[in-house]
Amino acid sequence: MDRTGQTPAACPLRESPVPLYGGLLARDPRHLYDVLHRRWGAIAPVELGPGVAAWLVMGHREVLELVRNERAFSSDARRWNAITEGLLPEDSPLLAVLGWRPALNRLDDQDHRRARHAVTETLNGIDLRRLGSAVRARAGALVHAWAADGAADLVAQYGDPLAWYAFTVLIGLPESAQGEPAALLGALAGGTHDAARAEAELMRVLHRLVARKREVPGPDLTSWLLAHSAHLTEAEVAHNLAAVLLSGGRSTMSWITATLRLLLGDARLHAAVATGRLTVTDAADRALWDGSPVPNIAGRWARSDVLFAGCRVAAGELLIPCLAAANSELLRHGAQDLGSRAHVAWGAGSHGCPAKDVARSIVETAVEVVVERLNALRPAVPDTALRRRPSLWCGTPDELPVVFNPFGPAPGTAAAPPASRVVMGVPEKRRGERAGDGGPAPQRWGWWNSMNGW
Structure with a gap:
């Protein structure tokens, strides 16, 4: 397992874990990861909460080993010793992020392959051209709402509502239902004190959506998952939708913020993109290196006692893949040039992100x-003053205030008609009803309850 040549004596001392909660992460998480990497090397002992120990895996090679080696490391949180020992x-x-659920990112082996096959095939049914048209129309409407002000917050007034709009279109939620689930997802990803309540509310919203789509299928992911030959139960569909929203939706919001922040902080790069000397694709890839939209991903658990990166990791211990630190290590060794996709921002192996094209x-x-419509775009406050939440899972600030040359619609210009929200077809037929599916509405599958009951 260990390919570093270290002996177990080189392990970090277990009695001195670094707390990765509270204000420490809110200041400069990338600097924190760099400090940890210099102090400990590829793997560091950390605490995710008082008395909740874990390993933060920061080496590029070690991160790839962790997410690819499914024989040694599991995605199933029911193995977590913090649960079995009653520490949580x-x-x-x-x-909310690490708990077990019947979804593709928290399953192993055949169960994982079954769920991933259904989600991947369903995502492949999205017409990206239509999705791009719908997103462009909504983006234009958002800009129009504050263009005359000459100032905006490109997180709260643009990136977050735009990404959330796209994902509500994809799963089939009506526009009237956008606000509450967006706030619930923020509470989950931010690790707030009411994350358990937010999880319960989000699952209620998704269970109701799945029940409606069972009766009246539509042009959306929910209907296609229900119709898929993998025969997912309604509960499994709801939890896979939650995974798509939490992993795909939140990471997309962060990626928009990271790319815009990169352009705001690099005038030459911004000018190169604005004049067509570089593409937006180049800038977006650069942001995956420099911006760390998703600094860490949900962890893995050792299936048995194992020697990893020179350390003895006990069965059931949690290891967190730190994508931000792994990418920084590559940068230090000169592996990145503009546009390179050698980063690990999408994860790797069979659990790599299936929604990256979307x-x-x-x-x-x-x-x-933004590049096309906002002239003389510049930050309204210094980058170091941007507000951010102390979360392992959010790599970008909570705000991105900017100023620009104000503008309004040309005289006599009519508002553009709204773009179609249809980005995929409707399933031709639903899968046959199975025993149990026509009974009472499914129980609330809280992720903690799922650990104890499934």
């Missing part, structure tokens, strides 16, 4: 509209 309360915010379509369209 039922309402711990850590469970995310790229949304992000590039969002950035293109």
